Amino acid sequence: SNPKYSTCWLSYKPIEEIEYVQEIEKFLDQIVLLEKNIYFQNAGNELKKALCALFGTELRLSNSININIDSGIILGKVTDERLNNFITDEERKEVSEEGFLIKVIDENKRKYIIVASKSEKGIIYGIFHLINKIILKTSLKELNCVENPKAPLRIINHWDNMDGSIERGYAGKSIFFANGRVKRNYKRILDYARLLASIGINGVVINNVNVRDKAIWLITPKYLNDLSKIAEIFRLYGIKLYLSINFASPIYIGGLNTADPLDKNVQIWWKETVKNIYSYIPDFGGFLVKADSEFNPGPYVYRRTHADGANMLAEALSPYGGVVIWRAFVYNCLQDWRDTKTDRAKAAYDNFKPLDGNFSENVILQIKYGPMDFQVREPVSPLFGAMEKTNQMIEFQITQEYTGQQIHLCYLGTLWKEILEFDTYCKGKGSYVKRIVDGSLFGMKYAGFAGVSNIGDSINWTGHDLAQANLWTFGKLAWDPDKKIEDIAREWTILTFGDDKKVVDNILWMLLNSHAIYEKYTTPLGLGWMVNPGHHYGPNPEGYEYSKWGTYHRADIKAIGVDRTSRGTGYTLQYHKPWQEIFDDINKCPEELLLFFHRVPYDFRLKNGKTLLQFMYDSHFEGAEMVDKLIEKWEELRGKIDEEIFNRVYERLNMQKEHAMEWRDVINTYFYRKTGIPDEKGRLIYP
Ligand code: GCW
Structure with missing residues (x-):
C-alpha cells in the first residue's frame, strides 16, 4: 500500500x-x-x-x-x-x-x-x-x-498538544494526539520511528514541555495503555519514549495541597506514579521538565532549588533506569523594559551554575544552544563548560520558529555545526561544545542532544520539503558531531533526490547558503528579536521592545544594541578566557555577534570599512536579492525532480521572496527613520 x-x-x-x-x-x-x-x-x-x-x-x-x-x-x-x-x-x-x-x-x-x-x-x-x-x-x-554514536542521548522533543495542535509547529497537526486523545494511527508512527532510527535517534518526548490540561494526565492509567502501544512501536526501532510532566502534578492529579519536592507525600506520590508508568512501559525513558519557566510551576514556588526539584524526580526514576531531563530555560518573563539592569541572556547561567555538583547522577540539564531563545544567531550559551559536575544536553530547535517557519528555506546544519565546534576553553584549548555534549570532556555518563521536532501530519512531514534536511542533520550530528556538514547535507540530498549532479550541486548550494541568506535579510550581527509578537513570523522592529520578555535592542537615533560587556550587564563574564576579553572588545568581538554584545553607534566602522548603518542596508538588500538565486537554482531543476515536490518547494520559495522583501523594507525603513541617513547607493528605502 x-x-x-x-x-x-x-x-x-x-x-x-x-x-x-x-x-x-x-x-x-x-x-x-x-x-x-x-x-x-x-x-x-x-x-x-x-x-x-x-x-x-x-x-x-x-x-x-x-x-x-x-x-x-x-x-x-x-x-x-x-x-x-x-x-x-x-x-x-x-x-x-x-x-x-x-x-x-x-x-x-x-x-x-x-x-x-x-x-x-x-x-x-x-x-x-x-x-x-x-x-x-x-x-x-x-x-x-x-x-558508535558519540553522545548517549539523542532525543527528539515534540511540542505536541493533546488537542492535536503543535506549539511552534509548521507542518500540520500532531501525529500523536487529537481531540484530547492519543491517536491510533500506528502506521504513521511506525514510519516516523523508521525515519528516526535511520538517523540514529534513541529517544522521543511526544508531548509539549508546556504541560497543561489533559496532558498533565498522560502519566496516569487513563492514557498509559495507549502510550504503551506507541512505546512498543518505538522500542522496535531502538527508541525510548519519554514524557514531559507538569511539576505540580501531585496537586492536579494526586489531590495533594503541595508539590514541594521536599514534602514526603509529594515524594511518595511521584514514586507511586513512576512505578505505575514502568508497569506499562518497562523501558520508559524518563521525564522532561520545564519548571519555573514561562508560567510553568517549579521548585521556586516552594523556595526550593532546581536541584531539589530534579533530584526528587530522579530518585523516583532511578530504580528503573529512568532519567530526568531538566530544562535550563529559566528567566524572568515578567521583566519591565525600563529595567536595564536585568539581562535575560544571563539568566540560565545565574540560575544553574551555582547548583553544579548538586544534581543526582540521572539528572541531565537541557540547555538551549544560546542564552536567549533560538534566534537566527546567538553566541553559545556560557553554561556549556560552566558545570563540570553536571550532565548536559544541548537543545536545538529543528522547527523553524524564528528561522522562517518552514516557509523560508533555512538549513540549520551550518549554524549547529558552528555551535558544536565552539571552543569553550573550560579545560583549556580544545574544550569544544561537541565534547561537552557527547559527555567525553568531563566523562559524564549522560550527555547528548535534544531537538525540537519540525514534523507534523502533513504530506511531506515538514511543510517545506527541504526542511526534512534539518531533521536528518540533527540526527546525524547527534550521532557524530565531528562529521563534515557538507557531507551530511550531500548524503541527505542524494538519498532524497538521487545523485544527478545538477540536482545535488544546486540543492547543496541552496542548503548551505540558506541560513546566511535568511540572516542577512532578517536580523544580522546578532540582533535578533525583530519579529511579530506571539507567532514570531515576519518583521516587527519594536515588536518585543516594550514587552515583558526581556528581549530589547534599545535602538535610539544614535545607536542600537545592549552592552553586555563587563562595563555593561556583565554577561561576557560568564565566559572563560579568552572569550571574556574577545567578546568584551568591540574591535575583537566576532562581527556576526556584534550587536549581541555591544551597543554600537550607527556610524561605527565595521572591518570592511562600512558603517554599521550602511552594513544594515546592504545586508538587507543583498539578502533579499539572494533569494532570487535560491529560486534560480531550484528552477534549474524543473523536470529533474518529482513535479509535486518541485511545485511545493517552488511555491514556498516564492513566498520567501515576497516575505524577504518585506523584511528588507521594514527593517531598512526602521533604520532610515531612526537615523535620517539615506543609503549610500541610493536604493529605495521607504521614508
Ligand atoms: O521559543 C520559546 C517558544 C515557546 C516555547 C519556549 C520553550 C514550548 O516561543 O513556544 O514553549 O520557547 O522553549 O519552552
Whole structure:
C-alpha cells in the first residue's frame, strides 16, 4: 500500500549503475539472522524490503544456527562466536553499546556482508547505515566500518498538544494526539520511528514541555495503555519514549495541597506514579521538565532549588533506569523594559551554575544552544563548560520558529555545526561544545542532544520539503558531531533526490547558503528579536521592545544594541578566557555577534570599512536579492525532480521572496527613520 505521505530519505529507488549492482549482487543470496528476537527480525525485514526495492531481488530471510552459506548478509552480535573467523577481538572491542560494525568478507568461496552490533538496539542502526551506504554506491572496501554514536542521548522533543495542535509547529497537526486523545494511527508512527532510527535517534518526548490540561494526565492509567502501544512501536526501532510532566502534578492529579519536592507525600506520590508508568512501559525513558519557566510551576514556588526539584524526580526514576531531563530555560518573563539592569541572556547561567555538583547522577540539564531563545544567531550559551559536575544536553530547535517557519528555506546544519565546534576553553584549548555534549570532556555518563521536532501530519512531514534536511542533520550530528556538514547535507540530498549532479550541486548550494541568506535579510550581527509578537513570523522592529520578555535592542537615533560587556550587564563574564576579553572588545568581538554584545553607534566602522548603518542596508538588500538565486537554482531543476515536490518547494520559495522583501523594507525603513541617513547607493528605502 502506498502511504499518503512522503517516505523522505527512505524512498528506495532501483539502483541503475550496472557495475555497482554487479558488485553488490554477489552478496544478495540471503539474509541470515544469528539472533532470534523481534529486533533482529525487524532489522532483517527492513533490510529485505530495501534490497528488494533497490535491486529487485527478493532475499530469503532465515534464522540460522550455523553459517553454512556461500553468500549472504549476516546479522549478528559482535560477541557471537560464530563470527570468530570474521571479526577480530580488537574490532569487537571497538563496538559500543549502541554501535555496530560492518565487515565485508569477499573471498572465493565466501561472500558475506556482516552487520554486527553489541546490543539489540545497535542492529537497526547498522541496517539503515548499510542501506544508505548502498544507495550512495559506496564501494565494498569502504563499507567496512565501526560506527558508535558519540553522545548517549539523542532525543527528539515534540511540542505536541493533546488537542492535536503543535506549539511552534509548521507542518500540520500532531501525529500523536487529537481531540484530547492519543491517536491510533500506528502506521504513521511506525514510519516516523523508521525515519528516526535511520538517523540514529534513541529517544522521543511526544508531548509539549508546556504541560497543561489533559496532558498533565498522560502519566496516569487513563492514557498509559495507549502510550504503551506507541512505546512498543518505538522500542522496535531502538527508541525510548519519554514524557514531559507538569511539576505540580501531585496537586492536579494526586489531590495533594503541595508539590514541594521536599514534602514526603509529594515524594511518595511521584514514586507511586513512576512505578505505575514502568508497569506499562518497562523501558520508559524518563521525564522532561520545564519548571519555573514561562508560567510553568517549579521548585521556586516552594523556595526550593532546581536541584531539589530534579533530584526528587530522579530518585523516583532511578530504580528503573529512568532519567530526568531538566530544562535550563529559566528567566524572568515578567521583566519591565525600563529595567536595564536585568539581562535575560544571563539568566540560565545565574540560575544553574551555582547548583553544579548538586544534581543526582540521572539528572541531565537541557540547555538551549544560546542564552536567549533560538534566534537566527546567538553566541553559545556560557553554561556549556560552566558545570563540570553536571550532565548536559544541548537543545536545538529543528522547527523553524524564528528561522522562517518552514516557509523560508533555512538549513540549520551550518549554524549547529558552528555551535558544536565552539571552543569553550573550560579545560583549556580544545574544550569544544561537541565534547561537552557527547559527555567525553568531563566523562559524564549522560550527555547528548535534544531537538525540537519540525514534523507534523502533513504530506511531506515538514511543510517545506527541504526542511526534512534539518531533521536528518540533527540526527546525524547527534550521532557524530565531528562529521563534515557538507557531507551530511550531500548524503541527505542524494538519498532524497538521487545523485544527478545538477540536482545535488544546486540543492547543496541552496542548503548551505540558506541560513546566511535568511540572516542577512532578517536580523544580522546578532540582533535578533525583530519579529511579530506571539507567532514570531515576519518583521516587527519594536515588536518585543516594550514587552515583558526581556528581549530589547534599545535602538535610539544614535545607536542600537545592549552592552553586555563587563562595563555593561556583565554577561561576557560568564565566559572563560579568552572569550571574556574577545567578546568584551568591540574591535575583537566576532562581527556576526556584534550587536549581541555591544551597543554600537550607527556610524561605527565595521572591518570592511562600512558603517554599521550602511552594513544594515546592504545586508538587507543583498539578502533579499539572494533569494532570487535560491529560486534560480531550484528552477534549474524543473523536470529533474518529482513535479509535486518541485511545485511545493517552488511555491514556498516564492513566498520567501515576497516575505524577504518585506523584511528588507521594514527593517531598512526602521533604520532610515531612526537615523535620517539615506543609503549610500541610493536604493529605495521607504521614508
Ligand atoms: O521559543 C520559546 C517558544 C515557546 C516555547 C519556549 C520553550 C514550548 O516561543 O513556544 O514553549 O520557547 O522553549 O519552552
